Amino acid sequence: MALYENEQKLKGYVGKDAESFATKNQTTFVVFSLATKTGYKDKQTNEWVNHTEWHRIVAFGKPADYAKGLEKGDYVEVIGETRSTQRELVVVKDKKQIKIKVRDWEVRASIVKKLAKPESSREENLDAEPITEDDAA
Template sequence: MALYENNIKLKGFIGKDAENFATKQQKTFTVLSLSTKSGYKDKQTQQWVNHTEWHRIVAFGKPADFAKNLKKGDYVEIEGELRSTEYDAEVGEGKKKTTVKRRGWEVRASIVKKLAKPVSGQNPDAEPITEDDAA
């Protein structure tokens, strides 16, 4: 049994066509925008409240070769590890401008699978993300 593990598995819909880039060493990688949905029933109003989460997915090597052809609306499963990066960002204007540390999160994909789209109407969470859902 591993003492530490950093594994993540996500299923969702691609938010925009895959973007392909090359490093200075001419190695290619692919960046995806993946949406996942969750929801809960509000106890006061008895209404379902949906929440859409957007994930930045970065794939290198063979997963990148497969992911480069994915289009907006494709239903996929991603496996990989969660990575964070720290960067400086300026906030404020004029004399009140200051630099703060920010943290960004992404999933480094090791497996990218395109799945068959769920049958519409079978599961309300299986509907593709619309522009109104976008954060």
């Protein structure tokens, strides 16, 4: 048994076409957004409450080669580790500068697989609405 584990497995829809970038060392990496959706039934109103979560996915190496062909609406599975970066943001309010720390989260993909779209994207929640273009990040 491992003492520490940092692995995420996500299945969802690509929010917009994957974008390729290069580092200073000319290493190619690909960035795309992935939407996952969850929901629950509100006991008081007896209606489904849905929540869409957006994930920033970054892929290097072979996963990047595969991910660069992904387009908006593709159904994919991503396996990777969660990474965070912290940055300082300066906010001006009433002529005062306030420095705040912001933490950004992303998944560094080690595996990216394009899957066949399920016949119904609402199998487990028949009342859920599908992700629309307005939801896209």
